[in-house]
Amino acid sequence: MPRRETGRRKVFETRMRAKRGPSMDIFQKCFEYDLDKKAMAKGIYPYFQPLDGLEGTEATCNGCKVIMIGSNNYLGLTMHPKVRAAALQALDEFGPSCTGSRFLNGTLALHEELEQVRKAADTAASLTRQLLAFARRQAPSRTSRRAAASGRRPRRLRTCRWCGRG
Numbered sequence: 721m722p723r724r725e726t727g728r729r730k731v732f733e734t735r736m737r738a739k740r741g742p743s744m745d746i747f748q749k750c751f752e753y754d755l756d757k758k759a760m761a762k763g764i765y766p767y768f769q770p771l772d773g774l775e776g777t778e779a780t781c782n783g784c785k786v787i788m789i790g791s792n793n794y795l796g797l798t799m800h801p802k803v804r805a806a807a808l809q810a811l812d813e814f815g816p817s818c819t820g821s822r823f824l825n826g827t828l829a830l831h832e833e834l835e836q837v838r839k840a841a842d843t844a845a846s847l848t849r850q851l852l853a854f855a856r857r858q859a860p861s862r863t864s865r866r867a868a869a870s871g872r873r874p875r876r877l878r879t880c881r882w883c884g885r886g
Contacts, residue, residue, distance in 0.1 A: 776798075837851060
């Protein structure tokens, strides 16, 4: 009996090979793909288009003003003076990055404070109100501006959870 099953299996595999045709390298299709190069040569490739300028929700591309709908800046707030000032303040206070993933060593006190704000909110409107209040609390006060102008380090609000120092 097992001999007959082996024969059926061989017949099945032979038929499947005939249907598939000659064997092909699995990456061959990738290397042969050239539609993107053809579109670039015709000037109709929609990706990697250089922008001449960005002004909020509008962009300049090849000298033409266009509405920018492909970015995360759909409200045009990245150019707002208050947003830019807050970004500079955050850069001065926290540096350009967290230097690691949140899991290991990238969690800042700011992350935890924002998570507490989110947990306290029960609706989207409530969250918006609490985030605005949080942003107002984070705005630089006169004393911290004076400290920054004098070159002193601003006072930290929380202590380190491992060493206890601020």
